[in-house]
Amino acid sequence: MKTRMLLGQFLVEMKLFLRDRQSVFWTFFFPVFLILLFGYIFGKPDSIKFNIGFVDEDRSAESAKLLHELKEIPVLKIEMQSREEMLQQLNASQKSLAIIVPGGYAASLNSGRANVEVVYDESQVQVNQVVSSLLGDLVNRINWELVEAEPPLRIEQRSITPGRRNRGYIDFLLPGVICMSVMSTCLFSIGMVVVAYREKGKLRRLAVTPLPKSIFIAGQMLQRYFIVLIQTFLLIGIGLFVFDVKMAGSIVDFIAALTVGMLAFIALGFFIASIAKTSETASGIANTLFLPMIFLSGVYFSVEGMPKFLKPLVELLPLTHLVRAVRAIFTNGLTFADVLPQMGILSLWMIVLFAVSSKLFKWE
Amino acid sequence: MLSNSVKLQNVSKSYGDLKAVDNLSFEAKSGEIFGLLGPNGAGKTTTLEMIEGLRAADEGEIFIDSFNVRTELERVKEVIGVQLQSTSVYNKITVGEALALFGGYYKQRRPVDELLRLVALEDKRDTYHIKLSGGQQQRLALALALVNDPKVIFLDEPTTGLDPQARRNLWEIIARMKSDHKTVILTTHYMEEAEHLCDRILIIDHGRKIAEGSPRELVAQLQVESCLEFQGSALLGIEDLKRLPGVSKVMARAEQMEVFSCKPQETLLGLMELATSRDTEIRDLHIRRPTLEDLFLDLTGRSLRE
Structure with missing residues (x-):
């Protein structure tokens, strides 16, 4: 009974998503477009x-x-x-x-x-x-x-991933864009959809049926997870077939790290839903969080060169840790066990945000 | 034994200082269409929401069948069907999908085809909810309230905002529920709707019961037989109209006059004489029987739609 309900919710959320051309565009075509664009501009070593x-x-x-x-x-x-x-x-x-x-x-x-x-x-x-x-x-x-002499001091350059082809910006960018897509899917869909449903009385209509709220939420999360997986494989595929970017680490570790990050951002989405009364407010809050995170968390460029006063903020943001962990697995072949510190910080975010939102969230 | 009754015992609900529902008791009997009537803000919707379990009552007990709404909400939810004021389904879901989805929430469910036939939406099965007309959306909401073949159905202003044709269609569907032995509780501020559909009516104002009974019984409380409605000039004089034989009450809004009488024939003759003697004309004269609207006005001094 519960499984059937969950499946029903998942399928209906999936249908609704696919019928909304705008969200399909932003979810799939935008990150792909971004990767292709930046990949072609900066990606191939001889292209600059x-x-x-x-x-x-x-x-x-x-x-x-x-x-x-x-x-x-x-x-x-x-x-x-x-x-x-x-x-x-x-x-x-x-x-x-x-x-x-x-x-x-x-x-x-x-x-x-x-x-x-x-x-x-x-x-x-x-x-x-x-x-x-x-x-x-x-x-x-x-x-x-x-002067017909040999220089006394030379530099010997050695990559941390020896034996691989020249790496370019695309290797840096791809894991970053995957993390960004995970974040936007969680932040902009879960939070805002729940607020919009609440506004339009959809949650009230569901509240008078025997459908448990937990199943409603689980259905949403499951559908988002599915979307995130499709997004991720799409981007990895483009990296592989268009830019010859191979993942150094294991795909299982990679997905595991993304999953932890996704749960943290779903929690953030629910947090927004629990403090925003209208969908306009929710969208405002989500954007306010989204943009700084994109630029301060090392999605597009390294955070090493950030001004010193921004460093504490950078270290606070969950996206920084997700990007760091995912990039380490993707580019440098680290394992899930190696990124446990980052996973710990993300889990902490998740626990705190879920705890706060479950206190503040109102169905009506 | 069929027992689809709904019973409220001394139910109260406050929002801050505002007493939305004030010590309300009533019983809707099994298989009856029961109307909750009152102006906007009278507490109709709050009352419904408490029965449906959306809001908890501050005081009092509510029973559906033999289940206590406060303690057995999960069982209550299986046997009720609800249509809320705002139609509230996803935009891009088809009629057929919506019915199947909601059906999946219940242990017991009616086949989609049957539901579509019931609300005459067979040809809209694959149409998105957002593409339906207002009347069709209301019919879908009604069908959604019936997916679990409920014992008790709640309809919150089911025909508000619909054109007369769509309203008639909906009335037919609601009347059919009665023949299926369902108990229907509906709110409305259309008196004619209540008179047309309801077996019994509860009139509430400021969260309190002000009258209860069948439409006929309630109108009989007015103790007038008829109402003479016409357009006439002020020359007639309200005081003079009141002195006509059989007249119990006169209402005047600009030139629109309503004269209530228990002896309409004598009143009519008197009115003609009065008009002739004042040398003024009476237009649009007709005689109607008094309505619940008149009753409400009589009870509260206010019009329902104010």
């Missing part, structure tokens, strides 16, 4: 190209050698141009950086006092940082060659 101007006023064998070396760097796209052309393009923001080899470069190189100039647009911080460090490395190498 910085347009660099190159002004050769020396026209010597030495300057040609420098140009050749620059062209060897994969992320740089070098364009030969005159100084005037280059300046004009910089000012028009068509380029953000240019290298000038001044006249007499070859001669001064032989006397050991050569300069190349770098002109850049200060507002293009990211490009400047990357290109400057690349140039620094290059110049360093040339210097050692010129």
Whole structure:
């Protein structure tokens, strides 16, 4: 009897969801679209190209050698141009950086006092940082060659996941977007749907039937869980087949960690439902929580570079811990046991929020 | 023995300082259509909600069949059918799906086809709830109240907001419930609805019982036989109308006059003479029997729809 009721609730919630085109779009197409978009922009290691101007006023064998070396760097796209052309393009923001080899470069190189100039647009911080460090490395190498010596100190780079292909932003982004989808499915559906049902008297209508409230809630949760699983496999599939991103850890551990996170966010959804009187308020609260979490929890970019005063907040947010745990399993192949501290924090959130909402929640 | 009765004993309910229901007792007998009548805010809906178990009574006991609503709510829920004021099903669920879903909540349930036939929605089986007209939505709500073949059915203002045709349709369906030996308790503020449908009526105002009985008995309390309604000028004079033979009461709203009389024939003759002598015309004259509306006005001094 109870199982049949639960199945009935699950199926009706599923039908209602599939018939609501908007929620289908936001649940499935939006995260997929996001992954494809960012994946194509930043994902493939060779897809990033910085347009660099190159002004050769020396026209010597030495300057040609420098140009050749620059062209060897994969992320740089070098364009030969005159100084005037280059300046004009910089000012028009068509380029953000240019290298000038001044006249007499070859001669001064032989006397050991050569300069190349770098002109850049200060507002293009990211490009400047990357290109400057690349140039620094290059110049360093040339210097050692010129003095015909080996550098005494070298860097030996070693990945924590050896033997795997070059990883890119997509490896970072994919687990983050999966966590974001889990959060939005729980936050925007459970909380708001319950408030809307309450507003329209649907909960009252159910309250006069023998349907236990626990089954009604369980049906909602089960349907959301199902959606989350579909979302997750869809995104993992796209990562695998479109971007060749493989999960390092076990899928069972991955789903287990997501499930814990999902329960915490369902609790958050119910918490919203228990403090919001109208669906407008609920939507406002959900958005207020959603946006900062997206940006402060390391979904799109690492939280390492956050200002210090934000750190305590970052560490408080449940999404931070879910993203951290899920990413560790997905990208670095950790196990569920390794992410138990994060799971503990999420469980704590879940317990506190469920406890508070069960006190505050009203069916009418 | 068939015992689908609903019994309230000294039930009270307050919201803060407001006494919504004040020491109310009544019994709706098995197989009867029982009307709760009163203006908005009289306490009808609160009373229904207490019987349905949606709200707990502050004082008093409520029984459905032999079950106490306070202590045996789970058993009560199996045998009642409820239609709430706002139609409250999911938007994008079809009529057939809604009936099957709600049926699944009960141990005992009626086949969907039978329910569809009962409320004449056979051809809307695959239509989304949101695409139904107001009357069709009300009929679906009614069918949902019948999914468990309940002993007692509660209808909260079932025809509010419907056009006359849709209202007639609904009345037919409700009247059919009676022939199925169901007990129906309905609230309404349409007097004609109560007169048409109900076996017995309880009139409440400010949460208190002010009259109870069959529509005929209640109207008889007015001790008038007829009401003369017409349009006439102020020249007639209310005091003069009151002095006409057989007149018990005169109501005037601008030019709309209502003269209550226990001797309509004599009153009518007197009225004609009065109009002729004042050289004024009487328009739209007709004689009707008094209604519950008149009774309510008489009892409370207020109109039901105010």
